[in-house]
Every structure is written in C-alpha cells, then in structure tokens.
Amino acid sequence: MLLAHAALLTEARSYIAALADNAKTLEASSAYDLALIELDWLHGDHAFALDATSPPVDRDVLTTLATSAVERLTTHGVDALHAELLLASLEGARALDVP
Numbered sequence: 714m715l716l717a718h719a720a721l722l723t724e725a726r727s728y729i730a731a732l733a734d735n736a737k738t739l740e741a742s743s744a745y746d747l748a749l750i751e752l753d754w755l756h757g758d759h760a761f762a763l764d765a766t767s768p769p770v771d772r773d774v775l776t777t778l779a780t781s782a783v784e785r786l787t788t789h790g791v792d793a794l795h796a797e798l799l800l801a802s803l804e805g806a807r808a809l810d811v812p
Contacts, residue, residue, distance in 0.1 A: 718789035721782055725752060728779035729803070735770055736810050744806030751802055752783070755795050776807055 733745035
C-alpha cells in the first residue's frame, strides 16, 4: 500500500468514525460503525489508526469529506462497485441520522 493510499484510508476512517461518534441516534451510530467495518474489510483489515487531528463536528461537512475520501479510494485500486456499496451504506446511515 502506497503512502498516499494509507493516508486516504486513514482520512476516510477518521471521518466515518467521527460521524458515528456524533450521530443523533443509536441506530445511525451503529450504521456508521457497520460502514467503518465494511471499509476495513475492503482493505483486508490492513487499516490504520484513526487520524489524531480532530475532524470538524458538522455532520454535513463530515459526510461530504467521508464521501469524497471513499470516492478517491478508487484511484488506489479499490473496486468501484465496493466503493459504491460503501457510499450506499453511508447514505443509509445518514438517512437514520436525520434530526
């Protein structure tokens, strides 16, 4: 795994974890956690620790950043179908997280 890929994976994990931490409902938090597990599964559990910098707390910003990071993972060899399924999981979690 190249450094750029590892950094992008860490970024995606950080944003999805932040979404789970800031979710308004338990169901939404669990759905984000499942998306995080799916992301780790895509990388054969070669996932890195979360980024130490604190991400923004605004859920709209986090969703946009997480979506962008997942989309960019396809440039590092992640299958486009798997990326789309992960994006669908994030969208489903977001639907549960609507206030």
